Amino acid sequence: MAELLQEQGHLFRLEDFLPYRLSVAANRVSRAFARRYAQEFGLTIPEWRVLAVVGDSSPISAGEIVLRTAMDKAKVSRAVAGLLDRDLLRRAVNPLDQRRHMLTHSRKGRQIYETIVPRALALEAEVTQELSAEERRLLGSLLQRLIRQASLLDADEGPDPE
Amino acid sequence: MAELLQEQGHLFRLEDFLPYRLSVAANRVSRAFARRYAQEFGLTIPEWRVLAVVGDSSPISAGEIVLRTAMDKAKVSRAVAGLLDRDLLRRAVNPLDQRRHMLTHSRKGRQIYETIVPRALALEAEVTQELSAEERRLLGSLLQRLIRQASLLDADEGPDPE
DNA sequence: GCAATATCGTTGCAAATGCAACTACTGTCA
């Protein structure tokens, strides 16, 4: 009987395991993105993310970026520092709270942002070109629900990091 | 006009961007997994993956594990070294090709594998508990197709790393 | 008004990662 269990195995295939598939899919897509676009502008993925969030909610503080992107605050801090160095972001002190720096695009930053956004959307379209519009919509919403659920589970036993 | 473009923005929201959602979902789920199970057995994610692949295809060489898991070969090499150190894996020289080491579970390795697999499946079930059976199936297959497509795009401009 | 506490962002540090160079072994072709 123990013998039998050993022989037949568990019918567990890593390739079919959801966390594994998710991880491979995310890596592949991020990599394609980094290779084709981010790299060309000298942006890392975290830097591009910061630029993107500032793009639709400016001015914004580092802390708010952390909340919205689920990145570690050190990661955001370093990305912001890199973008400031290269004059893609401006930082103003908030007179109401001097700990909180308000971030906006510089002219150059906005130019890059406006150049990358259409390309990012084009890549997204390419990656999902085999899916119907309905399937794309569905994939997005399934991922959304997964994120919610995983966050809940994660929050049960610890804080909620990147 | 340029003014107007600036004002209205691009209707681009990072949160709705597929590569971003994928990355967040993958991180959240991996983290939940690492926290709850892998950590308890002193396993890193790459080590657990190796243990899992050996579980359903043993004996197997490191190279084959690389092919099946899409992990970098250095990552696999280090995971294997860690597992050998702790006696969770056995390594035999293949007399037909002495470069290729054949890997199998040790008794201890198999025990851990058999303990983790049901827990891993339970976590997968928990993370997807809000989805119907049909939705779960669909999510898996959509991810699969995404991986295929992203691999193709990625392969166009470079090798195919982790 | 000021001590104690909390929040924002930065930095130090150890661990994980990806790439490329390397060693060891195998197969091929002359």
Added chain:
DNA sequence: TGACAGTAGTTGCATTTGCAACGATATTGC
């Protein structure tokens, strides 16, 4: 057979990451 090219796996190194400790500013409670 013996040089050459190719493959399997390991290691070195620079970069990235996550966590925790920290300095600076804000807020709270007395």
